[in-house]
Amino acid sequence: MSKITYIELSKLLIPEFEAHKQIPDEYITEITESIKTLGIIEPLIVRPKDKEFEIVAGCIRYRCAKIAGLKSAPCIIIGLDDKAAEILKIHENIKRVPLDHIDQGNTFLMMREKYSMT
Numbered sequence: 001m002s003k004i005t006y007i008e009l010s011k012l013l014i015p016e017f018e019a020h021k022q023i024p025d026e027y028i029t030e031i032t033e034s035i036k037t038l039g040i041i042e043p044l045i046v047r048p049k050d051k052e053f054e055i056v057a058g059c060i061r062y063r064c065a066k067i068a069g070l071k072s073a074p075c076i077i078i079g080l081d082d083k084a085a086e087i088l089k090i091h092e093n094i095k096r097v098p099l100d101h102i103d104q105g106n107t108f109l110m111m112r113e114k115y116s117m118t
Contacts, residue, residue, distance in 0.1 A: 003077075005075055007072055008071060009070065009071060011053060012052065012062055012073070015055060015059070015089065028060070028064060040065060044061055044075045045058060045075070045078060046077055047077065047078055047079060053077065056089055057092035086114070
C-alpha cells in the first residue's frame with residue numbers, strides 16, 4: 001500500500017514533457033471548483049528530483065490546486081527512472097482525458113526519439 005504524503009506545491013515540479021498541451025478552460029474551471037469544494041480526491045504521483053519532486057501524474061490537478069489557493073497536495077512518492085515515469089504519464093493521461101491528435105502524436109514522437117520505442 002502506498003503512503004500518501006502532503007507536499008508543498010512550491011516543492012513540486014512540472015515535468016519537462018507534458019502530454020496535454022491543449023486543455024479546455026472549462027475543464028480547468030470544473031476541476032478547480034471541485035478542488036475548492038472537495039479537495040484533491042486522488043493524490044498526485046511524484047518522484048524525487050534533487051530536493052524537490054517531479055509530477056509524474058496529476059499536472060492538471062496541481063495547476064488547479066494552485067488556482068484554488070491550496071498550499072500543499074496529497075502525493076504518492078514513487079522511485080521511477082525516466083522511461084518508467086514517461087510510460088506512467090502516458091497511461092494516466094490517456095485514461096483521464098483523451099489526448100487530442102496533436103498531443104497524442106507529440107507524445108509518441110517523444111517516446112520514439114527519447115527511448116527508441118515504436
